[in-house]
Amino acid sequence: MSWNWQHATYPNFTYEVENLADYEKDFLHKAGIIHGSLKHISTEDQDILKVDLISDEAYKTSEIEGEILRVFTLLKMAMAVLGVPYWKRLCLKV
Numbered sequence: 651m652s653w654n655w656q657h658a659t660y661p662n663f664t665y666e667v668e669n670l671a672d673y674e675k676d677f678l679h680k681a682g683i684i685h686g687s688l689k690h691i692s693t694e695d696q697d698i699l700k701v702d703l704i705s706d707e708a709y710k711t712s713e714i715e716g717e718i719l720r721v722f723t724l725l726k727m728a729m730a731v732l733g734v735p736y737w738k739r740l741c742l743k744v
Contacts (some may be wrong), residue, residue, distance in 0.1 A: 697734045703729040 654660055670693040684703070686694050706722035729735075 697732065700732055701725060701728045701734055704732070 654663075657663075684699075688699070691699070691707065692706075705728040708724045708728070709719060709721060
């Protein structure tokens with residue numbers, strides 16, 4: 651698989667909107683679920699959920715790019731960026 655910047659048409663990509671409609675609909679549905687969920691949990695739990703979502707996305711992105719990252723490291727980085735104290739993540743019931 652080649653990188654985006656290696657394609658002949660970079661950065662002027664074209665796409666068919668119809669081919670992406672189902673993906674967009676699914677994304678918007680899931681984003682709505684997350685948004686609604688955040689309204690019903692405490693601020694501390696919101697912070698933990700945000701950290702988990704960001705670190706999970708970073709992990710999946712690293713897999714796509716063929717890199718191996720430690721989940722613990724990603725959690726710590728996401729917490730630092732969001733300003734979430736480390737002890738909050740330790741208190742999460744899994």
